[in-house]
Amino acid sequence: MAVQTVESTTDTTASPASPVDLGPAAALNCRECGHRVPLGPVFACEECFGPLEIAYDFSAYDTEELRKRIEAGPANIWRYAPLLPVPADVADKPNINPGWTKLVKADNLARELGVTGGLYVKDDSGNPTHSFKDRVVAQAIEAARAFGFTTLSCSSTGNLAGAVGAAAARAGFRSCVFIPHDLEQGKVVMAAVYGGELVGIEGNYDDVNRFCSELIGDSAGEGWGFVNVNLRPYYAEGSKTLAYEICEQLGWRLPDQLVVPIASGSQLTKIDKGLQELIKLGLVEDKPYKIFGAQAEGCSPVSTAYKAGHDVVRPQKPDTIAKSLAIGNPADGPYVLDIARRTGGAVEDVTDEQVVDAIKLLARTEGIFAETAGGVTVGVTKKLIEDGVLDPSLTTVVLNTGDGLKTLDAVAGTGLTATIRPNLDSFREAGLA
Numbered sequence: 001m002a003v004q005t006v007e008s009t010t011d012t013t014a015s016p017a018s019p020v021d022l023g024p025a026a027a028l029n030c031r032e033c034g035h036r037v038p039l040g041p042v043f044a045c046e047e048c049f050g051p052l053e054i055a056y057d058f059s060a061y062d063t064e065e066l067r068k069r070i071e072a073g074p075a076n077i078w079r080y081a082p083l084l085p086v087p088a089d090v091a092d093k094p095n096i097n098p099g100w101t102k103l104v105k106a107d108n109l110a111r112e113l114g115v116t117g118g119l120y121v122k123d124d125s126g127n128p129t130h131s132f133k134d135r136v137v138a139q140a141i142e143a144a145r146a147f148g149f150t151t152l153s154c155s156s157t158g159n160l161a162g163a164v165g166a167a168a169a170r171a172g173f174r175s176c177v178f179i180p181h182d183l184e185q186g187k188v189v190m191a192a193v194y195g196g197e198l199v200g201i202e203g204n205y206d207d208v209n210r211f212c213s214e215l216i217g218d219s220a221g222e223g224w225g226f227v228n229v230n231l232r233p234y235y236a237e238g239s240k241t242l243a244y245e246i247c248e249q250l251g252w253r254l255p256d257q258l259v260v261p262i263a264s265g266s267q268l269t270k271i272d273k274g275l276q277e278l279i280k281l282g283l284v285e286d287k288p289y290k291i292f293g294a295q296a297e298g299c300s301p302v303s304t305a306y307k308a309g310h311d312v313v314r315p316q317k318p319d320t321i322a323k324s325l326a327i328g329n330p331a332d333g334p335y336v337l338d339i340a341r342r343t344g345g346a347v348e349d350v351t352d353e354q355v356v357d358a359i360k361l362l363a364r365t366e367g368i369f370a371e372t373a374g375g376v377t378v379g380v381t382k383k384l385i386e387d388g389v390l391d392p393s394l395t396t397v398v399l400n401t402g403d404g405l406k407t408l409d410a411v412a413g414t415g416l417t418a419t420i421r422p423n424l425d426s427f428r429e430a431g432l433a
């Protein structure tokens, strides 16, 4: 079966072919007005300021050949290179090669939560720098190469800084990244250890992001590729690989329900894009799925808008232990609302206390130690089941996007069961026999 072009590249308004080789990526399309521009380090539409998104030419693909090519590919995200904005020889370049993380069948957690339709945890703590951010940075670094940038940068809530530091070190870029000055120690060390420059900004993530936009417009930022700002259209595509992997690991099947964390909302919107592509390419059967967004109550601009029935997302000042998700003014918030409503999902939030309980629940049932973002998704899953919103009889995938070792403070109360002298009497006295 021949495959349809996912987004037409033959319309008459198309710009001339871009000189850079980023594989099947054909151009940038405005998500709002459809205006099309050649591939380049731009992220906002010059006509309407809407976000730019990669448009592909998948017209040459045959479904069965593509499936075979993917299955024969490496055990990392580059098995999906034909569907990503990267050159065909990407797997030969120095990159930290994230992805193909475990999809854990979480039967113990399912029993605890009353899920009968199959519950899975997509565990992205297994990536090279222990968060999902390695996926998006891997794309951005190929775009940075194509556009001739020599310095890699980002505004980060912590995990991204580490992913940029590691990828830059391996690929031979200078890196200089910006974070709020008061992040968790684990995140700071993870970002600093790779030898790049790490700058703490006195302010929250939204202040950091504003500063980076200013730097891009200034001569001081010339030659800098900001993975989540001027390289954002490329960066964002990395999240599609989560959708591809989940479906392939389920035997080329769509799950019925997915629970996804929201910071800027980019990951959630691109997971939806990835699922839509698989349907259009014929790699999975076309059937409905629901996407549920998860936030922490202390930074819940999207769930607040969802519950109020609003289309616009009003910014908040974050105050939560889920710092990796603490974006008060999420760029993709309105698209998340669209997707949750269109697919029949929802957006929900949980308190910090529920986040901690959920981290412990996942750890004691499945042996997976999640960072606070994983506590948010597991906590929201539990809440949505209790509220009758998430259907426990359907196949459900919950994302864990980061590693608990980076947010040890969240479970600081956890520790020794007992301290004993090194003899059996003392062991018995402690009631451990």
Ligand SMILES: *Cc1c(COP(=O)(O)O)cnc(C)c1O
Pocket (backbone or CB within 6 Å): 131, 132, 133, 159, 160, 261, 262, 263, 264, 265, 266, 267, 268, 324, 325, 371, 373, 401, 402
């Ligand atoms: C960045 C991040 C996310 C989601 O980010 P988006 O901005 O919504 O794409 C989720 N989990 C963790 C651990 C993260 O670091």
